[in-house]
Amino acid sequence: MTALSITTVGDPVLRERALEVGRDELRSEAVQRLIDEMIELKRAAGGAGLAANQVSVRKRIAVVEVDERTRYSYKPLVPLTVIVNPVLEPVGGARLPIVEGCLSVPGLRGELERWLTVRVRYLDRFGEQRELVAEGLTAGTFQHEVDHLDGVLFLDRVEDPRTFSTWEQFERRHQAAWLERVAPWVRK
Numbered sequence: 001m002t003a004l005s006i007t008t009v010g011d012p013v014l015r016e017r018a019l020e021v022g023r024d025e026l027r028s029e030a031v032q033r034l035i036d037e038m039i040e041l042k043r044a045a046g047g048a049g050l051a052a053n054q055v056s057v058r059k060r061i062a063v064v065e066v067d068e069r070t071r072y073s074y075k076p077l078v079p080l081t082v083i084v085n086p087v088l089e090p091v092g093g094a095r096l097p098i099v100e101g102c103l104s105v106p107g108l109r110g111e112l113e114r115w116l117t118v119r120v121r122y123l124d125r126f127g128e129q130r131e132l133v134a135e136g137l138t139a140g141t142f143q144h145e146v147d148h149l150d151g152v153l154f155l156d157r158v159e160d161p162r163t164f165s166t167w168e169q170f171e172r173r174h175q176a177a178w179l180e181r182v183a184p185w186v187r188k
Contacts, residue, residue, distance in 0.1 A: 002037040004055040006045060009105045009153060011056070018053050018060045018149040020085050023127040031059070035082055035125050038063050046071040047103045048078070048141045051148035054104050060085045062145040066138070071101075074179055075137050083122040088146045090115040091133060096185055098140040099163070099170065099178050100154040109170045111163035111178075112154060114140040116185070136185030 007013055025031055034057060042050035042063055048070050051062040066078040094116035101109045118139045121131045134142050144154060158164065165174060 002040045002044075004037045004041050006041065006050075006103050007054055007056045009155070013053050013056050013058060014104055014148070014153060015151045016053065016058060017151045018051070018058045021059050021061060021123075023123070026084055026123065026125070026127050031061070032125065034059070035061060035063065039065070039080065039082075042103075043069050045103050048072050048075060049145040050103065051145050053148055053151075060149050062086070062149060064141055064145055066141065074175075075141070078138055078141065081132070082125040083120065083142075083145070084125065084127075086120050086122040086142075086146050086149065088143060089119045089121075091117040091119055096136060096140065096182065097178075098137065098182070099174070100140070100144060101167065102144070102154055104148075105153065105155060107166050108155075109165055109167060110154060110158035110161075112157040112159065114143050118142060120146075137182070 038050050038055060046069060048066045049062055049064040052059040061084050063082050064078055065080040066072060066075045095113040096116045097111055098114045099109050099111045116139060117135045119131065119133050120142050124130050
């Protein structure tokens with residue numbers, strides 16, 4: 001069981017840009033253990049992703065994974081992906097309305113726009129250079145985690161505060177209509 005816990009909104013570490021991780025540091029036992037514990041905590045919490053500063057560690061490391069354990073049953077599946085020092089680039093100008101929540105902002109959701117397609121360049125947990133192109137809700141997940149590493153919360157990107165709702169109210173009153181709007185990008 002991990003000793004890590006999720007840092008919640010109000011803690012200054014969530015507003016600070018995380019620090020780059022060198023390849024030697026990345027290969028260290030301590031950082032590899034951190035990555036393993038982040039994966040364990042993300043899975044236990046049912047999240048789609050977790051950034052290191054969400055566990056009060058200012059390192060540019062995040063883990064992304066969407067499977068049957070997440071609380072986002074409508075999201076396309078994403079295999080476990082560890083991103084270190086990610087650089088995100090929009091592909092095209094299209095944007096998508098996404099309703100997001102966050103493990104660091106318990107119980108709250110809000111609508112914001114994300115790039116429809118993004119290219120993510122990063123190191124994997126072994127220090128190998130990787131690149132992926134993500135679309136739709138998956139692109140939103142990667143943008144959300146890179147925002148964390150830059151000290152930005154989804155709360156900062158919500159333009160209309162009237163879209164804020166609790167998880168319960170979103171599922172009861174808003175989820176069906178929103179899923180219909182974004183259906184082309186939700187296909188499994």
